Amino acid sequence: MRKYFITGLLILVPLAITFWVLHAIITTMDQSLLLLPQQWRPEALIGFKIPGFGAVLTVLIIFVTGLLTKNFVGKYIVSLWEKFLTHIPIVSSIYSSVKQVSDTLFSSTGNAFSKALLIQYPREGSWTIAFLTGKPGGAVAKHLNGDFISVYVPTTPNPTSGYFLIIPKKDAIELEMSVDTALKYVVSMGVVAPEMAENSEKSASTP
Structure with a gap:
C-alpha cells in the first residue's frame, strides 16, 4: 500500500503543481480584462466569462506594444516616457533597476546565464552551481586586481x-x-x- 501510494504521489503531485501554476498565471493575466470597458467584456457580450481570454x-x-515601439516614432515615445519616469524620485530607482535586469535577461544581445560554473560557496571545500553573468565594470573593476567574473x-x-558574487x-x-x-x-x-537531464533533453528532441 505504501509503495502504491508513493507511486501515485510521484505521478499526481507534478501534474497538480503544473496545473496550479498555469491556473495562477492565467488568472493573473485575466485581470487585463479590467482594461476593457464593461460593455466589451465577454460576460457582457455573451453572458459568461471565458477563462483565458x-x-x-x-x-x-x-x-x-513591441510592434509599435520598433519604429522611429515608437522609440521616441518610449524614450520620452522613460525620461519622465526618471524624474520621479522613488519610481526612478525601481524602474531603472527592473529595466536593467529585464534588458539583461530578455535581450537577444544579453549575456545573462551564458555558462554554467562550479564554484566554492559559501565556504572553501563546499561546491555549488553558479552561472556566469559577465565581468565587473565601472567603479567596481577599478578596485579589483586581476581577472574577475560576475556570477x-x-x-x-x-x-x-x-546571490550575486x-x-x-x-x-x-x-x-x-x-x-x-x-x-x-x-x-x-x-x-x-546532469547526465540524466542531458539524456532526457536528447530523447525529447529526437523525433
Missing part, C-alpha cells in the same frame, strides 16, 4: 532568488553542460543528475 488579450497587448548563485528549489576567474570551473541542464540540477536539489 484575458491571457490572450495580454499576449496581444505585449505583441502590439549568480541560485537558491534551491527556487532559482529566481540567489564577484570572484576570481581562476576559482571557477566551467562545466560541460547547458544552462538549462544546470538549472534542472539546481531545481531538483541534485536529484536529477
